[in-house]
Amino acid sequence: MNNIELNKIYNEDCLLTMKSMPNSFVDFIITSPPYDDIRNYNGYTFDFENIAKELFRILKEGGVMIWVVGDATINGSETGTSFKQALHFINLGFRLHDTMIYYKNNPMPQTGNRYHQHFEYMFCLSKGNPKVFNPITEPTKYNGLANMKNRGKEGVLIYDKVERTKEKKVGNVFFYSVGGGISTKDKIAYKHPAIFPEKLVRDQIITWSNEGDLVYDPFIGSGTTAKVAQLMNREWIGSEISKEYVEIAEARLENYILNDLFNTID
Numbered sequence: 001m002n003n004i005e006l007n008k009i010y011n012e013d014c015l016l017t018m019k020s021m022p023n024s025f026v027d028f029i030i031t032s033p034p035y036d037d038i039r040n041y042n043g044y045t046f047d048f049e050n051i052a053k054e055l056f057r058i059l060k061e062g063g064v065m066i067w068v069v070g071d072a073t074i075n076g077s078e079t080g081t082s083f084k085q086a087l088h089f090i091n092l093g094f095r096l097h098d099t100m101i102y103y104k105n106n107p108m109p110q111t112g113n114r115y116h117q118h119f120e121y122m123f124c125l126s127k128g129n130p131k132v133f134n135p136i137t138e139p140t141k142y143n144g145l146a147n148m149k150n151r152g153k154e155g156v157l158i159y160d161k162v163e164r165t166k167e168k169k170v171g172n173v174f175f176y177s178v179g180g181g182i183s184t185k186d187k188i189a190y191k192h193p194a195i196f197p198e199k200l201v202r203d204q205i206i207t208w209s210n211e212g213d214l215v216y217d218p219f220i221g222s223g224t225t226a227k228v229a230q231l232m233n234r235e236w237i238g239s240e241i242s243k244e245y246v247e248i249a250e251a252r253l254e255n256y257i258l259n260d261l262f263n264t265i266d
């Protein structure tokens with residue numbers, strides 16, 4: 001235990017990587033798991049319950065995990081897997097700090113008797129109360145009169161503070177355009193079938209971690225989390241079971257890490 005190297009992708013089941021980590025080791029976790037067998041990632045499977053237990057163990061007190069997930073539609077209905085996973089995390093001791101939404105401005109259109117699927121969940125789960133919160137802000141309209149809502153002891157909504165402010169926290173629905181050339185400018189990343197946008201990772205890393213913190217992605221795929229964490233001066237570790245995807249991630253990261261190329265997140 002605890003001979004784990006930082007800033008490296010481990011080509012193995014994330015359960016094995018986490019075995020080498022002591023309790024309360026990482027500051028922040030962000031990941032998008034292989035859900036509902038929507039895609040067959042080179043045939044690998046995923047032991048959700050044991051992985052969930054390990055994720056709780058290795059996260060520091062006050063640490064946050066962003067779990068990006070959606071449901072498959074089977075026989076015309078959604079599976080509900082996302083909710084089941086969130087409830088399972090609560091049963092393990094995580095707090096469901098916030099159910100955030102990853103809204104896709106330009107999703108794949110769908111047929112059938114349902115509206116287009118525009119979002120995935122970003123379950124924001126914490127171990128205790130989050131110790132870091134660097135909120136993303138936006139300008140207030142009219143140089144800002146902001147009502148701060150609060151719930152009183154009996155749960156009644158009261159308006160207890162009125163402040164003038166130029167900036168306010170953004171809402172918990174985050175909007176991203178996705179797809180070729182947009183989620184990332186790294187062409188090679190699209191050899192992986194399910195990347196998440198670099199901006200999504202950037203926004204969550206900014207919010208829940210500080211420079212020098214350790215970020216873990218147990219399903220790192222094409223290496224998006226590694227790239228963004230590296231460019232944001234965080235330490236990082238990734239696990240990826242498929243050799244093919246690790247090779248894609250390493251080729252993608254070569255410029256950013258080995259050559260220490262200055263770059264920005266697209």
Ligand SMILES: C[S@@+](CC[C@H](N)C(=O)[O-])C[C@H]1O[C@@H](n2cnc3c(N)ncnc32)[C@H](O)[C@@H]1O
Pocket residue numbers: 012013014015031032033034035041042044045046047192194195196197218219220221222223224225239240241242245
């Ligand atoms: C949704 S993808 C993640 C994509 C990633 N967010 C990106 O931007 O490239 C999930 C990944 O988990 C990997 N995977 C599946 N089971 C795994 C396991 N037990 N341990 C580690 N990786 C696993 C799959 O091979 C796949 O690349």
